Amino acid sequence: MTPEPVDCDRIRYxxxxxVEITTDMLTLSTKETVYIRTGGGSMLGEVQPNEQQSxxxxxxxxxxxxxxxxxxxxxxxIHIYSDxxxxxxxxxxPTSTIIGARSYHTRPAETxxxxxxxxxxxxxxxxxxxxxxxxxxxxxxxxxxGHPPALELGDELHIPAAIDRPxxxxxxxxxxxxxxxxxxxxxxxxxxxxxxxxPDPKLVTDTGYTHQLEKNGEFESTVERALKQxxxxxxxxxxxxxxxxxxxxRQAVEPVLDFDPAEAYEHPLAEQVEMFLEIPFASLExxxxxxxxxxxIDSPNEAVEFLPFIADDLSIVKIGESDExxxxxxxxxxxxxxxxxxxxxxxxxxxxxxRGTNTRAYPRxxxxxPTIRQRWSxxxxxxxxxxxxxxxxxxxxxRTPKDGPIAIDVVCNDSEMNEELExxxxxxxNHEELPxxxxxxxxxxKDEFERVLTHESDFCHYIGHIDTDGFQCSNGKFDAKSIETxxxxxxxxxxCQSHDQGLYLVExxxxxxxxxxxxxxxxxxxSVGKTIARLLNQGYPLYAxxxxxxxxxxxxxxxxxxxxxxxxxxxxxTGVPEVCSVAQKDGEWKVEIETYIGxxxxxxxxxxxxxxxxxxxxxxxxxxxxxVTTTQLLDFLCIDSIPIVFDGxxxxxxxxxxxxxxxxxxx
Amino acid sequence: xxxxxxRQQEPADDSFTEELSRLKRQGASxxxxxxxxxxxxxxxxxxxxxxxSDRVRRRVLVSTNSDGHHRSLVDEPFSSDPHRIVHYxxxxxxxxxxxSGGDGHTTPAIDxxxxxxxxxxxxxxxxxSGAIESFETDVDGLEPSELRVGVDSLLPLLEDYxxxxxxxxxxxxxxxxxDVDGMVHYRLPVEPDTSVxxxxxxxxxxxxxxxxxxxxPQERWSLPDTGHCSGWLTSPEA
Numbered sequence: 001m002t003p004e005p006v007d008c009d010r011i012r013y014x015x016x017x018x019v020e021i022t023t024d025m026l027t028l029s030t031k032e033t034v035y036i037r038t039g040g041g042s043m044l045g046e047v048q049p050n051e052q053q054s055x056x057x058x059x060x061x062x063x064x065x066x067x068x069x070x071x072x073x074x075x076x077x078i079h080i081y082s083d084x085x086x087x088x089x090x091x092x093x094p095t096s097t098i099i100g101a102r103s104y105h106t107r108p109a110e111t112x113x114x115x116x117x118x119x120x121x122x123x124x125x126x127x128x129x130x131x132x133x134x135x136x137x138x139x140x141x142x143x144x145x146g147h148p149p150a151l152e153l154g155d156e157l158h159i160p161a162a163i164d165r166p167x168x169x170x171x172x173x174x175x176x177x178x179x180x181x182x183x184x185x186x187x188x189x190x191x192x193x194x195x196x197x198x199p200d201p202k203l204v205t206d207t208g209y210t211h212q213l214e215k216n217g218e219f220e221s222t223v224e225r226a227l228k229q230x231x232x233x234x235x236x237x238x239x240x241x242x243x244x245x246x247x248x249x250r251q252a253v254e255p256v257l258d259f260d261p262a263e264a265y266e267h268p269l270a271e272q273v274e275m276f277l278e279i280p281f282a283s284l285e286x287x288x289x290x291x292x293x294x295x296x297i298d299s300p301n302e303a304v305e306f307l308p309f310i311a312d313d314l315s316i317v318k319i320g321e322s323d324e325x326x327x328x329x330x331x332x333x334x335x336x337x338x339x340x341x342x343x344x345x346x347x348x349x350x351x352x353x354x355r356g357t358n359t360r361a362y363p364r365x366x367x368x369x370p371t372i373r374q375r376w377s378x379x380x381x382x383x384x385x386x387x388x389x390x391x392x393x394x395x396x397x398x399r400t401p402k403d404g405p406i407a408i409d410v411v412c413n414d415s416e417m418n419e420e421l422e423x424x425x426x427x428x429x430n431h432e433e434l435p436x437x438x439x440x441x442x443x444x445x446k447d448e449f450e451r452v453l454t455h456e457s458d459f460c461h462y463i464g465h466i467d468t469d470g471f472q473c474s475n476g477k478f479d480a481k482s483i484e485t486x487x488x489x490x491x492x493x494x495x496c497q498s499h500d501q502g503l504y505l506v507e508x509x510x511x512x513x514x515x516x517x518x519x520x521x522x523x524x525x526x527s528v529g530k531t532i533a534r535l536l537n538q539g540y541p542l543y544a545x546x547x548x549x550x551x552x553x554x555x556x557x558x559x560x561x562x563x564x565x566x567x568x569x570x571x572x573x574t575g576v577p578e579v580c581s582v583a584q585k586d587g588e589w590k591v592e593i594e595t596y597i598g599x600x601x602x603x604x605x606x607x608x609x610x611x612x613x614x615x616x617x618x619x620x621x622x623x624x625x626x627x628v629t630t631t632q633l634l635d636f637l638c639i640d641s642i643p644i645v646f647d648g649x650x651x652x653x654x655x656x657x658x659x660x661x662x663x664x665x666x667x
Numbered sequence: 668x669x670x671x672x673x674r675q676q677e678p679a680d681d682s683f684t685e686e687l688s689r690l691k692r693q694g695a696s697x698x699x700x701x702x703x704x705x706x707x708x709x710x711x712x713x714x715x716x717x718x719x720s721d722r723v724r725r726r727v728l729v730s731t732n733s734d735g736h737h738r739s740l741v742d743e744p745f746s747s748d749p750h751r752i753v754h755y756x757x758x759x760x761x762x763x764x765x766x767s768g769g770d771g772h773t774t775p776a777i778d779x780x781x782x783x784x785x786x787x788x789x790x791x792x793x794x795x796s797g798a799i800e801s802f803e804t805d806v807d808g809l810e811p812s813e814l815r816v817g818v819d820s821l822l823p824l825l826e827d828y829x830x831x832x833x834x835x836x837x838x839x840x841x842x843x844x845x846d847v848d849g850m851v852h853y854r855l856p857v858e859p860d861t862s863v864x865x866x867x868x869x870x871x872x873x874x875x876x877x878x879x880x881x882x883x884p885q886e887r888w889s890l891p892d893t894g895h896c897s898g899w900l901t902s903p904e905a
Contacts (some may be wrong), residue, residue, distance in 0.1 A: 059809070335897040335898070338688070340903075342688070342695075343717060377786045380862065381861065382858045383859040484760050518703075519705060519732055521757055522757075523757055524823075554857070
């Protein structure tokens with residue numbers, strides 16, 4: 001049987017490629033929830049892995065939403081069921097079936113040229129809404145938002161004619177300062193709103209409705225609340241649309257709403273905004289989706305070209321406080337003197353530096369390229385910070401999935417650190433369904449190491465030493481600054497002070513990596529390297545791997561990110577990278593599941609394959625603490641190896657099964 | 668947490684100065700947090716150790732980074748002031764070194780009888796206490812803040828021992844230092860919102876947060892007991 005490529009139009013949903021085969025059975029290598037729609041597109045139902053269902057002869061589109069969007073279209077009677085490991089879709093007879101797939105990855109279609117003038121940037125940002133594929137509440141699905149156009153700095157504003165802004169009747173007014181524009185950009189994009197200059201920050205609609213965007217002198221947090229509130233209520237109301245799935249958040253929020261979601265769905269966007277913003281924030285707050293990304297902009301003037309990417313991530317934006325406004329001189333003087341007297345006392349021989357001098361004593365990255373700081377909030381108290389240059393986003397756009405197995409290079413340039421090498425070698429590529437190609441390198445010379453860094457691969461795990469001169473190789477230091485093009489998509493530089501070298505790798509071609517800013521004790525580094533390898537191998541994004549590593553070891557607090565923290569190198573078997581907290585009290589089990597953003601973004605759905613759970617949750621997010629029976633817990637943990645937090649310790653489902661329940665778990 | 672306070676809410680300027688001056692007379696324990704460039708951390712440590720002051724200081728330098736590849740506190744070029752060095756060899760690390768037969772041990776920078784190497788947290792506490800005792804016998808009573816103790820990172824200790832054990836160690840060590848009106852600082856190169864920071868916080872008179880803004884090193888001093896907090900200040904050069 002050879003799949004025949006067919007035209008993408010044969011499936012009514014947006015897809016990147018499609019094939020046709022004739023078969024009486026499709027088998028999925030994992031347990032999946034299958035969604036069934038009629039030929040007309042309306043939702044018929046869903047079949048979860050613990051269920052089975054039959055559908056009479058007819059035209060159906062099946063939606064298999066895992067790490068990619070996969071659609072199956074057929075005209076037949078269908079029976080859907082799962083066993084311990086797989087999901088089966090069986091047809092009545094050999095049936096001609098079209099299978100189409102779409103990556104969650106989006107990229108900007110057009111480029112706008114703009115100056116740094118706030119008025120120009122406002123006009124440019126006003127065009128971001130053109131990327132939205134719908135103005136219904138369904139734009140809260142990541143796949144229906146589209147990537148805003150790219151920005152390029154130039155002498156004058158130019159918006160390509162192909163860009164067509166939706167007429168949503170929503171305007172956001174802010175004083176014409178770049179920082180202000182940054183803060184409202186994700187909201188403006190999400191609402192398809194225009195941004196115009198005005199004395200007070202506010203949202204205005206054509207119907208005359210006005211919502212202040214600065215309350216109690218707080219601008220950033222007011223904008224943040226408006227975005228979160230609108231987003232949540234869109235997710236609730238969209239259940240009245242094309243995909244009427246049960247939603248946990250709707251059940252939680254509906255009692256406090258003074259409108260009927262079904263009715264609200266029919267209103268135009270501007271009216272929905274008004275209805276939604278009138279609900280008191282406090283009543284919605286406990287149910288807001290988890291917003292995992294915050295972007296810190298220290299100098300907006302240098303960061304204009306980042307705007308489309310910030311909008312695409314629907315990031316919360318914080319503008320670095322201007323030091324000059326913080327404290328007045330006399331205060332600073334007094335404090336500095338007090339501290340000086342405390343540490344040194346008497347007449348000090350050293351001179352105090354004058355406040356305001358721009359001592360570029362510790363340049364991160366050793367270059368002046370603009371970066372933004374992204375902060376990912378995981379499940380720990382300390383967020384994961386990333387220094388992100390523009391190149392990280394551009395490299396992501398430019399990269400297409402390469403053919404062949406997932407290529408990983410592990411480099412160990414210090415034989416005393418072989419312990420880590422041996423451990424991670426066992427972990428990479430032990431994924432049954434995915435082909436991996438893992439290459440181990442020892443004590444490379446500078447030339448050999450350069451070849452590893454220049455050839456295209458998915459991941460490079462470096463174990464050894466790094467200092468300001470570069471990577472320690474057998475015949476000297478290799479400085480990543482000297483390299484032209486970097487091949488690995490992502491990396492872990494498990495060495496001391498690897499931040500700056502990592503930043504060069506991102507500037508020259510990688511999308512993201514894990515680095516250190518300070519010195520790391522070897523024993524801790526081995527344990528962190530091991531945890532990260534294991535999670536990346538299972539499809540966790542960089543920031544999630546680091547978040548979980550931090551639960552395991554305090555040493556992981558010294559690790560940071562450069563570039564895009566959501567970079568993944570493999571697919572997650574369960575479709576969503578998750579961490580599961582298990583507790584046992586008085587013989588009863590309780591489970592709480594949290595998810596991380598990976599290849600799919602904010603606003604998708606997840607439904608853990610845990611029996612008491614019957615409704616979907618917003619992604620990324622967390623379930624409540626769910627009481628489960630031992631059998632239900634066992635069934636859930638047998639699906640895949642996932643990190644389990646029990647008694648404050650991180651372990652893995654198979655270890656947990658063995659230790660706590662005495663059962664051989666998944667491999 | 669050590670939230671930034673509005674300057675308006677702070678007590679008057681004088682009281683910040685007075686409070687620091689009182690701590691200097693009566694002894695103080697300082698926690699330095701913030702994952703910043705090692706050079707920034709070293710500069711902060713040098714100041715807390717009273718470097719470049721024309722007063723005689725007696726110092727105990729505690730190094731917990733046993734990996735010989737990195738400069739630690741003990742490698743700092745200090746003046747001829749009396750000092751003692753204590754090395755803590757991370758347990759797991761020394762096990763690796765023995766297995767590989769390599770020379771994983773650090774040679775103390777100055778090995779003239781004033782350096783000690785220990786392998787457990789208990790021994791570390793005893794060694795620091797012993798070093799302080801030897802200063803006490805050298806002179807007839809230490810001047811306020813003449814004794815300066817610096818621990819170059821709590822992280823390896825937190826890696827090898829439970830938070831409770833480290834808490835106890837810090838409590839006892841700080842108490843010993845403050846008994847002779849000395850000043851002790853501990854580096855913890857993690858972000859201030861790391862979960863371990865609030866746990867250890869009650870042990871300290873002063874919290875110094877380090878950060879980096881656009882390549883500019885900054886610091887903020889808070890006195891948790893009194894609620895004083897400086898704004899973010901540009902860190903001095905030396």
